[in-house]
Each structure stands twice: as C-alpha cells, then as structure tokens.
Amino acid sequence: MLIDSGSPGAPAAIGISLTINGEVRELQVAPWTTLLDLLREELDLTGTKKGCDHGQCGACTVLVNGTRINSCLALAVMKDGAEIVTVEGLARHAGQDGAMHPLQAAFVERDAFQCGYCTPGQLCSAAGMISEGHATSREEIREAMSGNICRCGAYTNIVDAIEDVMHAGAAR
Amino acid sequence: MNRFDYVRPTTVEEAVRAIGSAANARFIAGGTNLVDLMKYNVERPERLVDITRLPLEAIEERDGGLGIGALVTNATVAYDDRIKSRYPLLSSAILAGASGQLRNAATTGGNLLQRTRCYYFYDDAMPCNKRDPGTGCQAIGGVNRIHAIFGTSDTCIATHPSDMCVALSALNATVRVTGPAGERIIPLGEFHRLPGDEPQRDTTLAADEIVLSVDLPDEDFGAHHTYLKLRDRLSYAFALVSVAAVMKRDGDTITEARFALGGVAHKPWRNAEAESSLKGKPATRETFEAAADIVIRQAQPQSENGFKVELARRAIIRGLSQAAAGTPQSQSDKRIA
Numbered sequence: 001m002l003i004d005s006g007s008p009g010a011p012a013a014i015g016i017s018l019t020i021n022g023e024v025r026e027l028q029v030a031p032w033t034t035l036l037d038l039l040r041e042e043l044d045l046t047g048t049k050k051g052c053d054h055g056q057c058g059a060c061t062v063l064v065n066g067t068r069i070n071s072c073l074a075l076a077v078m079k080d081g082a083e084i085v086t087v088e089g090l091a092r093h094a095g096q097d098g099a100m101h102p103l104q105a106a107f108v109e110r111d112a113f114q115c116g117y118c119t120p121g122q123l124c125s126a127a128g129m130i131s132e133g134h135a136t137s138r139e140e141i142r143e144a145m146s147g148n149i150c151r152c153g154a155y156t157n158i159v160d161a162i163e164d165v166m167h168a169g170a171a172r
Numbered sequence: 173m174n175r176f177d178y179v180r181p182t183t184v185e186e187a188v189r190a191i192g193s194a195a196n197a198r199f200i201a202g203g204t205n206l207v208d209l210m211k212y213n214v215e216r217p218e219r220l221v222d223i224t225r226l227p228l229e230a231i232e233e234r235d236g237g238l239g240i241g242a243l244v245t246n247a248t249v250a251y252d253d254r255i256k257s258r259y260p261l262l263s264s265a266i267l268a269g270a271s272g273q274l275r276n277a278a279t280t281g282g283n284l285l286q287r288t289r290c291y292y293f294y295d296d297a298m299p300c301n302k303r304d305p306g307t308g309c310q311a312i313g314g315v316n317r318i319h320a321i322f323g324t325s326d327t328c329i330a331t332h333p334s335d336m337c338v339a340l341s342a343l344n345a346t347v348r349v350t351g352p353a354g355e356r357i358i359p360l361g362e363f364h365r366l367p368g369d370e371p372q373r374d375t376t377l378a379a380d381e382i383v384l385s386v387d388l389p390d391e392d393f394g395a396h397h398t399y400l401k402l403r404d405r406l407s408y409a410f411a412l413v414s415v416a417a418v419m420k421r422d423g424d425t426i427t428e429a430r431f432a433l434g435g436v437a438h439k440p441w442r443n444a445e446a447e448s449s450l451k452g453k454p455a456t457r458e459t460f461e462a463a464a465d466i467v468i469r470q471a472q473p474q475s476e477n478g479f480k481v482e483l484a485r486r487a488i489i490r491g492l493s494q495a496a497a498g499t500p501q502s503q504s505d506k507r508i509a
C-alpha cells in the first residue's frame with residue numbers, strides 16, 4: 001500500500017507533491033479536497049473558476065500531465081506526482097514567458113468573451129484540445145469544445161480564435 | 173462531501189483486500205461520477221480505494237480480439253488505432269458521450285459502473301428506492317420524461333446513462349472481474365441488471381469484486397455499424413434514445429444483425445426476437461420496420477415519456493439503415509444520414 005490515511009473517522013491530511021505551473025509544491029491535503037479547491041482556496045490560483053462544481057460547465061478546466069480535465073471532479077490527493085498547468089501558467093508552459101499564450105492573444109483579437117468567467121476554462125480546454133490533435137474542421141472544434149459552456153454565447157468568436165491558432169500552428 | 177479515509181494500493185490483491193476492509197468502501201479512478209455523487213451526498217463512502225496505480229492501463233490482444241484494461245480512459249479507447257479500425261462502433265459511441273475533459277478522466281471500468289442520472293436519485297431530499305431502498309419512487313407519476321420504457325419495475329424506472337455500454341452490448345463484449353472468490357467472466361448483457369425489487373443493485377458485480385478488463389470478441393463488421401444518439405442538444409447530453417447496430421451482409425441479404433438501445437432501460441436493451449427476425453431477410457426498410465415493431469411492442473411508457481416509443485421505433489429503423497448502408501453516423505457532423 002503506497003498510502004493509508006488511517007482508520008475511518010480519523011483521516012489525516014496526506015502529503016503530496018505537485019508541480020504547478022512549473023513549480024514543485026509539497027502540500028498537505030485532506031483527501032476530500034478537490035484539485036479545484038486546492039488551487040483556489042489554498043494556493044490562491046483563482047484564475048481557474050468554479051462554475052457548476054459538477055463537471056457540467058468546464059470553467060474549472062486545467063491541464064494535468066498535459067491532458068485537459070475538470071478540476072472540480074478530481075481529488076487533489078489522487079493527483080500526487082502530477083504536473084498541473086492552470087491559466088496562470090499557460091503562457092509560460094508554451095514557452096511564452098512575459099507574453100500571452102497564442103490562444104490568449106487570439107481570444108483578445110477575436111473578442112472571444114464577454115463576461116470572461118468561462119475564459120480560463122475555454123483557454124485551457126482549447127490548449128488541451130489542440131495538443132490532442134483530433135479536431136481540425138470547425139464542426140470538430142465545436143464538438144470537441146462542447147464541455148465548455150459560455151452563457152454569454154461567445155461561441156462563434158471562441159471557435160474563430162481557436163481556428164486562428166490551429167491554422168497558425170499548421171503553417172509553422 | 174462526507175469525510176472518508178483514503179488508501180492507494182498498487183496491486184489488484186491489495187485493492188480487493190482494501191475494499192473488503194471497510195463497510196461502504198468505494199473504488200475510485202476517474203472520479204467523474206463518484207465525486208459528483210459525493211458532492212450531492214448520494215454516495216457517502218467511509219473509505220475510498222484509489223485504484224489509479226493498479227496495472228490495468230493497457231489495451232492488449234486477447235483471443236483474437238482486444239482486452240481493454242479497466243483503467244484505460246474513455247478518450248484513449250476512442251482514439252486507439254486498433255479500436256478505431258477493428259471496433260469503430262465502440263469509438264463512435266464513446267465520442268458521442270460526455271465531453272473532451274470527462275472522457276480524458278473517465279475510465280472503462282468507471283463507465284460500466286456509473287450510476288443513473290435520474291433527478292430523484294440525485295436529490296437526497298426525495299425518496300428513491302435506488303438510493304434509499306424501501307423509500308419509494310417519485311419518478312413514477314412524477315417528472316419522468318428521461319426515464320425508461322422497457323424493463324421497469326414498480327420500484328424503479330431509471331435508465332443506465334452510458335453510451336459506451338450500448339456499443340459493448342451490441343458487440344457481445346465480456347467483462348473480466350476478480351475478487352476473493354477468484355476471477356470470472358461476465359457477458360456484458362448480464363453485467364447490468366433490471367431494477368426488479370432491488371433497484372439499489374445496478375450490476376451483478378459483487379461488492380468486493382473489481383473489474384479487470386472489458387474484452388471484445390474477434391469479429392469484423394467492416395463499415396456496417398452505427399451509433400445513432402438522439403438527445404435534447406447536439407452534444408454533451410445524455411441520450412433520450414440511442415441505437416448501436418452491427419450487421420453482416422451477403423449481397424442484399426442480412427446474415428447477422430445485432431442492435432442495442434440506450435436511454436430506454438436500466439441496462440442496454442437488446443431484443444433477441446427482433447434480431448433474429450433480421451436474419452436471412454433483405455436489407456430493406458420493411459425488414460427494419462418489422463424488427464422495430466417487435467421491440468416497441470414491449471414498451472411500457474411512463475406519464476411523460478410516451479414520445480420515446482415512437483422515437484425508439486424510428487431510431488431503430490434509421491440505425492439499421494445506416495448499418496446496412498455502411499454509412500455510420502458521424503459524431504461531429506450532426507446531420508442524421
């Protein structure tokens with residue numbers, strides 16, 4: 001057994017190690033802490049948003065070992081050893097220190113938001129989707145991004161921004 | 173969310189021991205359903221057994237078919253080259269469900285074991301025989317537009333929400349499980365159960381057993397398959413009715429056809445009589461209509477879901493037509509071919 005928190009009713013905080021936006025963090029977490037709550041409440045990384053808290057809206061999307069997931073449905077303790085990238089670290093992760101990530105720049109250029117609450121999740125989800133490499137057409141992008149809800153309805157411009165970045169990437 | 177203790181075994185043996193060591197312990201892997209249910213207080217485990225470090229993450233050749241480890245994510249299965257070329261129906265059904273983020277986290281074993289999305293099951297202020305046996309079913313006579321039309325009982329009318337399992341049912345997959353009594357193979361059709369008078373039991377898996385893999389038999393349908401999913405919006409919604417169909421043809425004659433329905437019962441719904449009615453018949457609309465009629469003869473709709481009977485009939489006919497023509501439904505271009 002790698003980890004045993006002890007008898008039921010007396011669970012201790014468990015020591016885990018996470019690399020968050022390039023920085024190794026040694027943390028003590030209660031097992032019922034979600035990755036989302038750890039990021040927002042304990043590490044002050046409030047760029048990642050809590051929308052529905054039930055995996056339905058995508059506002060909490062982050063990259064875990066390069067893969068986009070809903071951080072609200074992930075227990076932090078289970079991600080022990082993982083590399084986490086949030087919207088705060090997206091540009092640096094892409095080697096854009098000091099500048100915006102190409103997706104962030106494209107979202108600004110295309111006016112791909114209104115209230116902005118869903119935007120961090122849209123950005124992380126789009127970054128994950130592009131690296132997955134399965135979506136190419138506009139229809140496929142829309143389908144692959146369906147886990148990110150935008151109640152302002154900026155979808156058209158969001159797809160425009162993602163297409164810009166995908167086409168720029170293909171041209172490189 | 174309730175407080176619980178947490179263990180992280182590294183072997184299947186340790187995991188099976190750990191699940192048996194506390195009352196009301198649960199395995200957790202992707203967590204996409206269990207964590208959600210814990211947030212609603214529907215699941216209140218005393219212990220979580222984190223199985224993500226078990227060696228069940230491979231897709232392997234097995235008896236001419238493929239064995240999918242219980243921890244392989246839905247996304248990995250859907251985009252695996254072997255799955256796409258040999259079991260495209262499975263790939264299509266998985267991509268019809270959930271979202272990119274959820275498919276990246278959700279596992280094969282967890283997809284099998286996900287719970288119903290019945291509103292009353294999710295609301296712990298309401299009676300529910302599945303959540304709290306013996307308290308009653310408020311869906312019967314209540315808000316039941318999304319509920320079952322086949323195989324219901326007077327204790328429960330919930331549906332199984334999976335798309336993946338509907339395809340696995342049509343493919344005659346098997347589930348390899350193990351527990352203190354040893355390993356056993358459960359045919360997919362016997363893995364999920366009808367509610368009967370024990371709606372709290374979704375499956376025939378024992379509480380101390382663990383899923384090892386889902387195994388696909390060696391069988392080739394070429395392009396003669398489809399997963400047709402009908403729902404309230406075009407993506408990221410559960411099926412009102414879905415159809416997974418596979419077919420083999422000799423010229424115009426159907427030599428074999430199997431189809432399963434999703435969104436209409438407590439398990440993927442098959443009808444042996446309807447399937448055998450297709451055998452040896454010409455692949456025509458009349459043949460498909462006759463098979464659909466056999467299926468819907470057994471329908472017992474609830475107060476608000478009578479529309480599902482005709483929807484299922486038409487979906488069967490369309491699904492069989494797509495399979496016969498070798499034009500599977502696209503999951504990104506949503507026009508129904």
